[in-house]
Amino acid sequence: GESVGLHLPTLSVQEGDNSIINCAYSNSASDYFIWYKQESGKGPQFIIDIRSNMDKRQGQRVTVLLNKTVKHLSLQIAATQPGDSAVYFCAEDGTGFQKLVFGTGTRLLVSP
């Protein structure tokens, strides 16, 4: 069955460090991937997305890398700030507009 999983449940970094959050997916038919940030008590907030015809996409301080060969997705956050502390979810969309399948989440803790 399809599943999206994360390698590490918690990632602790120092302010200013670069953070890398990883995600593995199993549905090779997935063609669209999104990273969401969720702060305590709030809904998932879009960070960045990537389509399967790309292997890298950059935003402001964030980069998403997609390796379809090994079905791996990563989120890189440059110069991590305390405000980046949250749970980060990857999500895949293999069926068009039907649904997003979320991973289990990684908690990012940024120390000043």
Add this chain to the structure above:
Amino acid sequence: EPEVTQTPSHQVTQMGQEVILRCVPISNHLYFYWYRQILGQKVEFLVSFYNNEISEKSEIFDDQFSVERPDGSNFTLKIRSTKLEDSAMYFCASRGQGAATEAFFGQGTRLTVV
């Protein structure tokens, strides 16, 4: 900036009671969703809705659940007879038209069944 709004923010109900969770999706969006998140766990898909009908539902979305778009702006999730295990955050989301578009999520309704 347009946003998905959900009401109430917190709902406490007794086991066996019916609850209706309400959502106002972004106005020009066409695809609507409900997800839930049990405390400390991942976000789980419940149901998707398009063109006034359910397009997909998960195994969680059993006969106790129903969705409705009663007018041009609201999208509701009804749980007919709540169980303790229905306690969770319920998120509404909507997406616009076009390939590879992100889903926008509301702030959620925390449902507590006692």
